Amino acid sequence: xxxxxxxxxxxxxxxxxxxxxxxxxxxxxxxxxxxxxxxxxxxxxxxxxxxxxxxxxxxxxxxxxxxxxxxxxxxxxxxxxxxxxxxxxxxxxxxxxxxxxxxxxxxxxxxxxxxxxxxxxxxxxxxxxxxxxxxxxxxxxxxxxxxxxxxxxxxxxxxxxxxxxxxxxxxxxxxxxxxxxxxxxxxxxxxxxxxxxxxxxxxxxxxxxxxxxxxxxxxxxxxxxxxxxxxxxxxxxxxxxxxxxxxxxxxxxxxxxxxxxxxxxxxxxxxxxxxxx
Numbered sequence: 001x002x003x004x005x006x007x008x009x010x011x012x013x014x015x016x017x018x019x020x021x022x023x024x025x026x027x028x029x030x031x032x033x034x035x036x037x038x039x040x041x042x043x044x045x046x047x048x049x050x051x052x053x054x055x056x057x058x059x060x061x062x063x064x065x066x067x068x069x070x071x072x073x074x075x076x077x078x079x080x081x082x083x084x085x086x087x088x089x090x091x092x093x094x095x096x097x098x099x100x101x102x103x104x105x106x107x108x109x110x111x112x113x114x115x116x117x118x119x120x121x122x123x124x125x126x127x128x129x130x131x132x133x134x135x136x137x138x139x140x141x142x143x144x145x146x147x148x149x150x151x152x153x154x155x156x157x158x159x160x161x162x163x164x165x166x167x168x169x170x171x172x173x174x175x176x177x178x179x180x181x182x183x184x185x186x187x188x189x190x191x192x193x194x195x196x197x198x199x200x201x202x203x204x205x206x207x208x209x210x211x212x213x214x215x216x217x218x219x220x221x222x223x224x225x226x227x228x229x230x231x232x233x234x235x236x237x238x239x240x241x242x243x244x245x246x247x248x249x250x251x252x253x254x255x256x257x258x259x260x261x262x263x264x265x266x267x268x269x270x271x272x273x274x275x276x277x
Contacts, residue, residue, distance in 0.1 A: 002261035003240060005014045007220040008137035009130055009256065010210065010234075012145060012201075013184070015226030017123050017242045021112035022226075023246065028108055035095045038083050039073055039108075045082040051105075056143040058195035062166055070105025097099075110173050122249040123224075126256060126264040127187050134261055137189045141199045141223070142208050144193045147168040149168065190214055201225070202233035222259055224252060 051068035087094040194200035
């Protein structure tokens with residue numbers, strides 16, 4: 001059923017517009033004999049004070065983040081406790097847990113970022129068709145790291161707080177090269193980046209700030225994200241939501257198609273569903 005009251009479509013970036021960094025984490029866990037979702041549980045269980053959370057709010061420099069992230073991911077005392085609680089909550093048998101880990105934060109994060117440099121073509125086509133219709137605002141709401149990237153063609157986006165200079169070799173290692181962020185941003189009417197705005201999902205204030213910046217009410221937006229707690233926060237505020245699971249972007253776009261009442265899915269080569277950033 002269409003939702004004629006909608007004025008904006010709000011997209012997450014990693015895991016929706018771009019491929020999910022969680023794919024790289026899953027591969028890393030498999031290669032290193034870790035239980036599925038062990039590292040994800042460790043990341044999320046640290047709450048607001050984790051290295052990833054602080055980095056996404058622009059509170060850690062890149063190289064400081066690498067060090068803190070590696071230390072946290074290697075912390076089996078807390079990691080095992082949190083994963084045991086996770087298994088109990090899910091009512092699944094807890095597998096054998098690691099005794100010791102020595103995870104290189106730079107290497108793991110690099111794999112995550114390089115995984116996230118490919119567009120999902122179902123979402124990309126949907127954005128282009130929404131843009132062509134001229135009927136809805138297109139907004140990005142992302143837990144991101146753009147503040148940390150220096151590019152001569154981008155002005156510092158936080159007044160009085162320019163980003164730290166990162167060597168070109170490090171940008172290439174992360175897949176953050178060749179002005180790719182500029183191209184990504186041009187897809188949107190507004191790009192709400194956690195590292196620039198000092199708040200991140202699922203903080204309700206981040207969603208409300210995006211609405212205020214675009215002169216809309218939460219109930220006039222539909223939000224697409226791959227993470228349940230981010231969608232839950234949006235629903236509490238009154239946004240319509242669409243879950244985008246890994247491998248499920250076509251179904252998600254079909255749901256969006258129904259809400260907007262326009263064709264978003266025809267004439268796409270479904271055997272070729274990705275493109276580099």
